[in-house]
Amino acid sequence: MPLFRTITLMLVALTMAPVVTTGVILIRSNIEALKTLTWEAQQLRVEQLAAQVRFFFDRIRQNVALLDGTLNLASLGTRERQEMLSFLLQHQPEVNIVSLIDAGGAPLPGLVAFDSTRILPSELARHQEAVRALGESEEEVRFSAPYRIQRAGRPELVIPPRDDTSVVMSLRLEAGDAAGLAMEISLAPLKDELRRGLGGPEERVILTDLDGAPILSGSGGPQEGPGDNLGAALRLVSISPQGRPVAPRVTGAMPVRLPDGSEFLLAYSPLQQPPWLALSLQPLDAAYRATRRMTWQVVIVVLVSLALSIGLGTLFAFGVTRPISRCVSGALAVARGNFGFTIDVKARNEIGELAHTFNYMSRQLQFFDGENKELLASLERGYLETIRALANSIDAKDPYTRGHSDRVTELALEVGREMQLAERELRILRYGGILHDIGKIGISEQILGKQEELTEAEREVIRQHPVLGERIIAPIDFLQPVRPLVRNHHERVDGTGYPDGLRGDAIPLGARIINAADTFDAVTSERPYQTAVSPAAAIGILRKLRGSQIDPLVCDAMIAVVERRLRDGTVGASPAGARHPDSGSAA
Known part of the structure; x- marks a missing residue:
C-alpha cells in the first residue's frame, strides 16, 4: 500500500x-493565435460559401453537358430538342427559362421552354434581352448581370406573385444551328446557403458584384444594411489603378475600419464564374x-x-x-x-x-x-429514371416497339428471381433489359419503320445495334457490367447468333436471360406481317428453341414464370411489340 x-x-x-x-x-x-484562428474560421466559412456557389452553377453545367453528350444535340430534330429542354426544365427546379440560341444570341424558333404557370411573357422577353446583351464570345460560359423581378400575382392568369433575383447563364454549344444554351437561373436556393453560412446573428454573408453592389445577403436580402459599407470594404481589399475596386484573386480575411468608424472582421473569396465576390462582415467585438x-x-x-x-x-x-x-x-x-x-x-x-x-x-x-446506403439508393433511382427515359426514346421511334423495353425488363427480372440471382446481378439485369436496344438510336428510322420485309443489307444494319448500344454506354462507369448484356443479347447458345457468334456458357447469363425475354415478347406482340400468339402457344415456341437459341436452364425458368403468370391471370398478348426479327428474336 x-x-x-x-x-x-x-x-x-x-x-x-x-x-x-x-x-x-x-x-x-x-x-493572437486565437484571434488568427477566428480569422481563419471566418475565411473558411466564406470560402465554403464560394465553393457552394460555384458548385450550384457547375452542377447545372454538368447536367447540360451530360444531356448533350448522351443525346447528341446536333443530331436531334426540333421536337426532340424541345423535349430535351422540357426535361431539363423539369429536373432543374432552379431554372426558370431555358432556350437554344444562335450565334447572335437570338432564340431558335420553337426551342424555348418555361413554366407558363409562373413566368409572364414580359419576363420571357426580358430573359431574351439579357441573352442578346451578352453578345458573341468564344467563352464556354457567360453570365449576365443579376436582376431582380418583383411583381404582384395575376389571378386572371392563375399566376402567383414573384419576388426573385435571377441571372442568365449562357453555355456555348457546337450543335449545328444551336450555338449556345441560355438559362435564366433563380438565385433563391443560394439564399439558404448564405443563411447556413452565418457564423452568428451579427454576421452578414453577402454575394456582391465587383463594384460592391450586393446581389444576395444571408441576413434577409440585398436591400438590408448599409450598402456603402460593402463598397468601402471591397475597396479596402483591392484597388485598381483607376481607383475602382477589383476582385481579389485569392481568399483572405482581415480586420478593417470603415469610414463611419465601425470595425469589422472582413473575409472574402472570389468566384471566377460568375465574376462575383463572397464577403463576410462581422463586428470585430462579436468576432473576438x-x-x-x-x-x-x-x-x-x-x-x-x-x-x-x-x-x-x-x-x-x-x-x-x-x-x-x-x-x-x-x-x-x-x-x-x-x-x-x-x-x-x-x-x-x-x-x-x-x-x-x-x-x-x-x-x-x-x-x-x-445515410450512404440511402443516398446510393437515391442515386440508383435517378440513374434508373434516366436510363428508362433513354430506352423510352428508342421505343418511341416506332409505335410497334412502344413499351418493349419495359416488358422485356419485367420478364427478365422474374426469370432472374426464378433462377435465384443475387441482388447485384438483378440490378445489372434490370439495366441490361432497359438498355438492350439502346443501339437502335443509331439505326435509320427508314429501316426501323419499314412496313415490308427487310432486305439482307437492311438486316445487317439492324444486327449492328448491339455493338452500337455497347459503344453508347461504354463511357459510363457504373454501366460497365451492363455492356456484355447489351452486346450479346442476340447471341444463341448454338453459336449462330450475333455479333460475336458466342456459344453456350461463353454468353453472359444476363444476356441469355434477356434473349429469352426478348423472344417471348416478340412472339406475343403484333407485327405488320405476323399475328401475336397466345402466351400458352409461346411456351411451345420456347420449348422448340430450347438448346438452339435459348439456354436450357433459362428456358425452363422462363416457362415456369409464364405458366405461373397464366395461373395467376397476369399475362396476355401485348398490343404492340417489335417489328423485325433479328436472327430468331424479334426485338
Whole structure:
C-alpha cells in the first residue's frame, strides 16, 4: 500500500506540473493565435460559401453537358430538342427559362421552354434581352448581370406573385444551328446557403458584384444594411489603378475600419464564374467574443485535464487490461462492418472516455452508413429514371416497339428471381433489359419503320445495334457490367447468333436471360406481317428453341414464370411489340 501511494503521488505530481504550465502558457501567449484562428474560421466559412456557389452553377453545367453528350444535340430534330429542354426544365427546379440560341444570341424558333404557370411573357422577353446583351464570345460560359423581378400575382392568369433575383447563364454549344444554351437561373436556393453560412446573428454573408453592389445577403436580402459599407470594404481589399475596386484573386480575411468608424472582421473569396465576390462582415467585438470564450475554454480544459490526471494517478494501480481489451474487441467488430457495436466500460478515466468516444463513433458510423446506403439508393433511382427515359426514346421511334423495353425488363427480372440471382446481378439485369436496344438510336428510322420485309443489307444494319448500344454506354462507369448484356443479347447458345457468334456458357447469363425475354415478347406482340400468339402457344415456341437459341436452364425458368403468370391471370398478348426479327428474336 505505501508503494501504491508513492506511485500515485509521483504520477499526480509529474502530471500536474506540465498541465498547469501548459495552461498558463496557452492563456498568456496564445491570444493572437486565437484571434488568427477566428480569422481563419471566418475565411473558411466564406470560402465554403464560394465553393457552394460555384458548385450550384457547375452542377447545372454538368447536367447540360451530360444531356448533350448522351443525346447528341446536333443530331436531334426540333421536337426532340424541345423535349430535351422540357426535361431539363423539369429536373432543374432552379431554372426558370431555358432556350437554344444562335450565334447572335437570338432564340431558335420553337426551342424555348418555361413554366407558363409562373413566368409572364414580359419576363420571357426580358430573359431574351439579357441573352442578346451578352453578345458573341468564344467563352464556354457567360453570365449576365443579376436582376431582380418583383411583381404582384395575376389571378386572371392563375399566376402567383414573384419576388426573385435571377441571372442568365449562357453555355456555348457546337450543335449545328444551336450555338449556345441560355438559362435564366433563380438565385433563391443560394439564399439558404448564405443563411447556413452565418457564423452568428451579427454576421452578414453577402454575394456582391465587383463594384460592391450586393446581389444576395444571408441576413434577409440585398436591400438590408448599409450598402456603402460593402463598397468601402471591397475597396479596402483591392484597388485598381483607376481607383475602382477589383476582385481579389485569392481568399483572405482581415480586420478593417470603415469610414463611419465601425470595425469589422472582413473575409472574402472570389468566384471566377460568375465574376462575383463572397464577403463576410462581422463586428470585430462579436468576432473576438469567440476568442474570449476560447480563452475560458482553455482554462476549463486545463482544470478538467488536471482533474483527470489526479484520477489517473489514483486509479493507475488498478487493472486497465480488461477495459483496453474491450476497446480492442469493439474496434475489431467495427472493422468487420458491425457498425453500431458498443462496448460496456464503466471506468471513469481516459480509457472510459475512449470507450464512450468509441461508442459515439460506432453509432455515428452506423448512422452515416445508413445515410450512404440511402443516398446510393437515391442515386440508383435517378440513374434508373434516366436510363428508362433513354430506352423510352428508342421505343418511341416506332409505335410497334412502344413499351418493349419495359416488358422485356419485367420478364427478365422474374426469370432472374426464378433462377435465384443475387441482388447485384438483378440490378445489372434490370439495366441490361432497359438498355438492350439502346443501339437502335443509331439505326435509320427508314429501316426501323419499314412496313415490308427487310432486305439482307437492311438486316445487317439492324444486327449492328448491339455493338452500337455497347459503344453508347461504354463511357459510363457504373454501366460497365451492363455492356456484355447489351452486346450479346442476340447471341444463341448454338453459336449462330450475333455479333460475336458466342456459344453456350461463353454468353453472359444476363444476356441469355434477356434473349429469352426478348423472344417471348416478340412472339406475343403484333407485327405488320405476323399475328401475336397466345402466351400458352409461346411456351411451345420456347420449348422448340430450347438448346438452339435459348439456354436450357433459362428456358425452363422462363416457362415456369409464364405458366405461373397464366395461373395467376397476369399475362396476355401485348398490343404492340417489335417489328423485325433479328436472327430468331424479334426485338
